[in-house]
Amino acid sequence: MEKSDSRMEVVLLATGSFNPITVMHLRLFELARDYLQGTGKYKVVKGIISPVSDGYKKKGLVEGCHRLAMAQLATENSDWIEVDPWECSKKEWTETALALRHYQQQQISTDNGEIREKKSGCRKGQKRKRNHICQDVPDYNCPESKAPPQVKLLCGADILESLGVPNLWKPEHVNEIVSSFGLVCITRMGSNAQKFIYESDVLWKHRHNIHLVEEWITNDISSTKVRRALRRGMSVRYLVPDSVLDYIKKHDLYNEESEEKNSGLTLEPFLRNSENPQ
Numbered sequence: 001m002e003k004s005d006s007r008m009e010v011v012l013l014a015t016g017s018f019n020p021i022t023v024m025h026l027r028l029f030e031l032a033r034d035y036l037q038g039t040g041k042y043k044v045v046k047g048i049i050s051p052v053s054d055g056y057k058k059k060g061l062v063e064g065c066h067r068l069a070m071a072q073l074a075t076e077n078s079d080w081i082e083v084d085p086w087e088c089s090k091k092e093w094t095e096t097a098l099a100l101r102h103y104q105q106q107q108i109s110t111d112n113g114e115i116r117e118k119k120s121g122c123r124k125g126q127k128r129k130r131n132h133i134c135q136d137v138p139d140y141n142c143p144e145s146k147a148p149p150q151v152k153l154l155c156g157a158d159i160l161e162s163l164g165v166p167n168l169w170k171p172e173h174v175n176e177i178v179s180s181f182g183l184v185c186i187t188r189m190g191s192n193a194q195k196f197i198y199e200s201d202v203l204w205k206h207r208h209n210i211h212l213v214e215e216w217i218t219n220d221i222s223s224t225k226v227r228r229a230l231r232r233g234m235s236v237r238y239l240v241p242d243s244v245l246d247y248i249k250k251h252d253l254y255n256e257e258s259e260e261k262n263s264g265l266t267l268e269p270f271l272r273n274s275e276n277p278q
């Protein structure tokens with residue numbers, strides 16, 4: 001008899017501006033998958049790129065439809081990374097913990113649907129019991145029973161360190177992200193993720209659920225640097241996929257004017273989390 005695969009299935013969710021998407025964003029997924037699968041405990045089944053809503057109000061953020069289109073072009077050749085418009089099709093900005101809940105729920109619904117269709121071993125229409133997200137346990141008596149894939153947040157170390165910025169993240173959301181979902185964090189030049197975890201009580205408590213992935217082939221590409229180069233008329237070829245570059249040129253997306261978008265506005269998380277919102 002074939003031995004069953006006991007590895008936990010994982011879906012990696014990367015949220016961000018993707019303004020524009022770069023090859024480094026795509027590399028994050030490859031690095032994270034290699035790392036998790038290398039532990040022998042996880043099987044990465046999907047990657048999701050979820051571009052942020054225009055309501056995030058970050059300076060220089062071009063329209064969501066363009067950021068979405070570029071991300072779709074960039075992932076055309078990947079057989080496991082997808083782009084999801086859920087966040088960026090909304091006018092209002094969505095907090096990351098809520099995005100994680102949404103994508104986790106999607107996994108649970110899809111999973112239950114598939115199980116019901118398979119029917120093998122289980123009675124017709126029988127749903128398998130849920131994993132810990134639903135405060136329930138898998139039904140080990142059912143041969144088809146395996147917890148639905150666990151959604152984990154994929155990010156760079158700059159985002160990990162941003163968890164400590166006052167009024168940027170709600171403390172209960174930070175707790176939920178590291179306790180219920182988990183973080184896969186790619187180290188980035190200029191960041192000290194390990195020290196940051198050591199200095200935070202909540203991150204330290206859940207350190208087993210925070211995977212730090214060392215990027216040995218360091219590459220400090222950022223969207224900010226790509227936009228800067230474009231404004232200066234310099235080449236960004238091989239920093240973004242060719243299809244993305246064609247799209248940027250066709251729509252003249254990044255220039256002095258686009259960089260002034262949202263200039264002078266407060267980033268939405270600060271507005272939401274400040275004690276005396278305007």
Ligand SMILES: Nc1ncnc2c1ncn2[C@@H]1O[C@H](COP(=O)(O)OP(=O)(O)OP(=O)(O)O)[C@@H](O)[C@H]1O
Pocket residue numbers: 014015016017018019022024025028154155156157158159186187188189219220221222223224225
């Ligand atoms: N070179 C990199 N190394 C590690 N993580 C990265 C790198 N570039 C982007 N990321 C991560 O990708 C995710 C999406 O980030 P984002 O869209 O802000 O890109 P960015 O390049 O950081 O853009 P910007 O310069 O506009 O902030 C974040 O989790 C960020 O930390």
Ligand SMILES: NC(=O)c1ccc[n+]([C@@H]2O[C@H](COP(=O)(O)O)[C@@H](O)[C@H]2O)c1
Pocket residue numbers: 015016017018051052056058094095096097159168169170173269
């Ligand atoms: N409180 C929160 O949930 C919170 C705060 C700041 C940034 N974020 C997310 O992190 C990502 C950051 O992207 P940038 O690095 O481009 O600013 C965005 O997807 C944003 O929604 C979430």
Ligand SMILES: [Zn+2]
Pocket residue numbers: none
């Ligand atoms: Zn960033």
